[in-house]
Every structure is written in C-alpha cells, then in structure tokens.
Amino acid sequence: MGRHQQFERRVGEARFLLAADSGIVVEFGSRIDRALSDKVLRLRDALRLKGLQGVTDLIPTFRSLLVQYDPLLADPLRLIDEIAGLLESTAKAETASRLWRLPVCYEEQHAPDLADVAGRVNMTVADVVDLHSSQEYFVYFLGFLPGCALMGDLPAELELPRRTEPRIRVPAGSLAIAMRLTLVYPVVSPGGWHLIGNCPLKFFHSGLQSPNLLAPGDKVGFRPVSSREYEDILHKENEAKSFEYTQDYLVT
C-alpha cells in the first residue's frame, strides 16, 4: 500500500472515484468494450429516471459514467450510496435506438489520409472504402466537441494508432478513424485522427432543444456519395436551421 491513497469504493463490479467535490466517477472497467458501455448507459438511464437531487450532468464514456453534482445540494458520500443502490436497476429510458445511413464522400479531395491509410494496412483505397462503409457502428457516447459521436468498432484490419503529428485544423465534417473507432468532426478543430472522407451533414444545431443529430446507443452506417451529390447535400444543410433534411438518412 502506498502512502498516498485516493478515495475509492468498490460495489460489485463498479468502482466509485472522486473528482474533488464536483464529480463522482463510476467506473465499470478500463477498456473500450460494448458490455461495459451497456452498463454505463443503463446506469445513466436509471439515474435519469430517478432524478437525484443536486445532480447536474451525467456524462457517459466507453467504460465510465461521470456524475456531476452541486456539493451543497447533495452530500458526495451519500450520493455514492444512492448511485450504488441503482446499479442493479434494469430501468431503461424510453429511447429507441435508431439506425442511420449517413452520406460520405470518400473521394480524394475530402480524404487527405485515405491513400496513406490504405498503404499502411496493405489494402487498396477501394477496399478500405468498401470495408469502412459496409459496417454498422455503435455510438458509445458524445464528447470532445458538441455533437461529436464516438463510434465503433472499426474492423481490426483498419486499426491504426493516432497520427504522430496532429493537425492544427481539421475541416468540419471530416470522417476520421483511429484505433478501433471512427468519428466525424462536427466543427473545425485540431485533431490527430486519420481523415478518410467527409460527411456533409450538420451534427449539432445549438438553437434546438435537442441539438444533437446522433445519440449514444444509435447505430450508424455510411453510404459513399459522389462529390456532386456531396455538394448538393452540403448546400441544403448549410441553409438548414434544424435537422429538417436529416430524416432522409434515418433507416429505422
């Protein structure tokens, strides 16, 4: 045992950790794993339905749930007990998981790293596009940027570490891969992932009550489109003030 011990409490498979007096981390494991993600989202649903006093934000990740709270409205140690009491809950929020088929242009001008990726995984560019666009990905959670969905799992054949030189400016809509994950950068941002295409859709409308296109639990496929179709969709989306056209890309 070390001299410095951080607070930690184990309840079954869950590990409760502290982010000072601002947050409680409920950790189900340390890997990116669908089984862990299911537990995280189930606990999130139970907490949403329960509506514990003082809780302000529920932030799911691949393998943990961060519960942010106001320490004057909720005592942290008592809050841990209350959350622990919900671990076995089978409550599920009434959000049907949706299946999307999102348009992506994989052509060269939108895919600066595609040839490099193909070379590194020993495949042709066409095979990489076929493989990437023939999958159904699971949205683990939204994070990093507003509306940015972390999706997996990428086929093992396409697994690469992040770029050693992150870009200072990744264009909005860039479809990217790294490790066993894929995402679309919703706005211009720095980024270290490999860019293999571009999706012309808007993923976040800050003026809406439900500002996000995708949600955790959704399934997402990609449909390759020509640069011409890409430009048409982009034009429509740039005019749109809401998700008025995106229903077209919802399969179920």
Place this chain on the structure above:
Amino acid sequence: MMAGIVITAPGLCTTIQDAGRISHQNLGVPPSGVMDLLALAAANALVGNDPRAAVLEVCYVGPSFEVKDAPVRVAVVGGDAALRLDDGTVIACNRSATVKAGRKVTVLAPQSATYAVLAVSGGIGVPEVLGSRSTFLRGEFGGLNGRPLAAGDVLQVAAADAALPDLELSGELPYGQGPIRVVLGPQADYFDDDNIDRFLSAQYRITRESDRMGMRLTGEPLKHARGYDIATDGVVNGSVQVPGNGMPVILLSDRQTVGGYPKIATVISSDLPRLGMLKPGEVVTFEAVGIEEAVAVRRGQLQRLGELCRSLRPVRHSGAIDVAALMSENIISGVAQWDD
C-alpha cells in the same frame, strides 16, 4: 427601462459569460461561464442584478464602450481592475457607479489577475443558448453569435434604478489563500508515491499557453507508473490531467467534456476562482485535502459570499471617486501605468 452600451474598442478577447451551461456536457458541450464565479456574484450584486446574470469577461486588455439612451449602473470586479470615464474619473473595482448616457467608459483590465468581470444593470441581454448566455468560442455559439466582442456591437442592458444608491463591497471576497487545494484522483493510482510527493511539493509555473480551456503548468515533470493513455473518461473544471510530457494541465471552463490522460488530482471547487486570478509566470503549489474538507470549504466560501452580497454599503459620493484618494489608499498602483 431599456438601455444600451455600444462597444467602441473590444479589448483583447472580451466575451459575454454567465455562471455557465449545465446539463449539456453529455452532448460534448463544455460548461463555459466566467473563470471567477466569486467576481460574477459580487459584480452582479453591486449593480442590483440576479447573481447569475450575464456579464462581460475581460482578459488582459479591457474594452471601451459608450452609454446610450439612459444612465446605466456598472461595476468591475477582479484583481485591481478599474473603470475610467472620459472625464478622467477613475472608478475602482468592487464598487458600482452610475454612468450617464453619452459618457464613454474604458475598462482598465487588472494588472494583478488574468480575468475580471464587468456587470451592467439588467445583465447583458443576449438570447440564452442551451440554457446559458455564455460564449463558447470553438463551438461558435452563445454570447454574441459565439464570438468575442467587436467594435460597433450594441449590447442591450437596463437603465440604472435611480432609487438605489451606488454600492461597494464591505470586505474581501473569500478566495482563500496558500497552496491550491486538491482531492487526489480519480487516477492518482497511475502515479507512484514519489511522483505524488513531487506533485504536492513542487513549484509549478503557469505558462503563456494557458487559456479558458486550461491552465498549462511547467516544472518538475511527473512520471506515470502505468502509462499515460487511459480509455477516455469524463472530466470536470479543476481536473489535473498529466499528459505524456509529465506537465500538469488544469482543465477550466471551455475544456473538452472528456479526456484521455490520467488525472492525478482535482482542484476543489472553491479554489477555482483563485486560479482565474493567477497570471502566466506566477507559481502554484498544491496541497491534498479530503472530500469532507472540500465540501466544508465550499460551504464556508458561499456563506461568506452571501454575507458580503447582502451587506453592500452605499458609496459616499456619486460613485465616482477622485484619483488622489485612490492613490492614498494605494488601490490603483498598477492601474496608474495606463496613463503613463
């Protein structure tokens, strides 16, 4: 009654902020909001606003503005910031003043802190986006179209309530002192005892790369005992991330919602306003406390803040005070350089 202010010079990066955007972090939306919540509450109280009303957050170089249509009440709080009217009158921080229509005001940014807030009667009237008026620059929303102020911007506020006097704080805001207090974890177990000792005893200097996203520190590098990549995890304001180079970064208002580096410790919520008072080049040290102490300090701080906001006292004159008196009180020693 409606009133307005017209920005004549925007300052370096002046943004509209309030107490922050809660309940949307699950969508990847950071909390934003002022860096110094004590200054927000005090400045709003001084001009008779709701404690969470939107203000202008000033960084390094303050804006100038002209009062339109009707007199407004203003107050600046944060370090030794001050206001200067076009007739040369200087209004120190921590007190409100009523400024007539047509007058021009320059916010003299603090020399002793990075951020200060300017409250105006009625609050800065911009639409709420996702429950907050705070500007989020990278997301390009909140505040004024998600951008810093620019010359020519017209901001809607309310006229000063002439029945109320100008007010001043009757004591110091409860920032706390000494080392910045942290609770170890949630990933202190990625570091061995020697490295936690180093973190808690070393002096870290604040670098110029610090901003509203995070305070970047330089000093003795910390070594990870179990690697520096973790599967992405949620973060809070005050999370102390340690990336591969071993230099701690304290995450702040405009941070991402998740991060992939181990967090050796987390700054307690009551010491976050104090971080907003520190400047690049200054030194910080850390001290570990338990969760019970963190909550007790928070409770005490908010209690003291409430007392101060309820016991504001009327300013003796019209709110404008003469420079000689200020000089003798040694309040504007740093500000005087502006006239050199």
